[in-house]
Amino acid sequence: MKQAEQQEKVVNGVNVNDFFSTIDAIKGEPQIAKFTFKAVNKWDQGSANRTIVNEFEGACQTFNRKEPFIFQKDEPPILLGNDSGANPAEFALAALAGCLTTSLIYHAAARGVRIEEVESTYSGDLDLHGFLGLDENVRNGYEGVKISFKVKGDAPEETLKELVGLAQKRSPVFDVFTNKVPVSVSYER
């Protein structure tokens, strides 16, 4: 491919040359594929707490953002809070939504499929019998999540549908929802 053509290779806002360069670099040095994402959480009062996201490690380096991202969490009044932020279960849906969308866009770009619009809706059912410990047969978390995708792009409908499938197949947060993650919790003095 000629230099001029290479420079133009941005699809869906994703620099496809950089995407494939990353893949080549990882093939040469697998260690650079390892990332560690981090968060610090501080309780405020009642159901209100804040998460600070800034530093992460990846490609054998440590990165910091210009400004940390701060997320206020709370519960609505019916769940005894003051609605100063979305609740953690809603944040989980936001994580899932962002990850499926980005996975779809990146893999579409890698295949040269130009996307015009992606909208998706999420709904997750949760029964408080779990959280409150009232029924050990009811799980604490989402009993099920339903998602619906609308995708418009410069490809046959069958291809767009396949990309929604590929997003599920590749999305890190979809994997977190649908498979078990080993989580270890320690208590510091």
Place this chain on the structure above:
Amino acid sequence: MKQAEQQEKVVNGVNVNDFFSTIDAIKGEPQIAKFTFKAVNKWDQGSANRTIVNEFEGACQTFNRKEPFIFQKDEPPILLGNDSGANPAEFALAALAGCLTTSLIYHAAARGVRIEEVESTYSGDLDLHGFLGLDENVRNGYEGVKISFKVKGDAPEETLKELVGLAQKRSPVFDVFTNKVPVSVSYER
């Protein structure tokens, strides 16, 4: 308990009378324990997308917030984005952090344990071989998450440590991370 005492029963910013009234109400009418949380996601460009959180259903009613909560997501430059927001994998940690913290606070309040401070740190390891489809033996999502809790409160250390365990046992998002959630995805024309 006398009326005056009942009115004062706020522990850790949680109205404990309301907490136990909720439990009594659910015992009388199990259906009110069912909640559905929702989100709508719209793709902007590249790795940038927004999640809008507003309406939810619970206690046989539909609720809307005064203003929707809007979450900007992006990727850092090393992952081909512009850092206009935290990335979805970081949002997942924020969800987990908020949920463990609130679970700890509510269950401490229900037991009458006054908490002064809760700080927790999260770190999740993710290998891009999964997302990029370079190695089918590497999962897409977090290979593991490590959490550390610092809790100060008006109780023996053993009790505070037990509360960290109880938070894990009861937290909805901890359940989402550590157990499989059935997720169904449909494609709309």
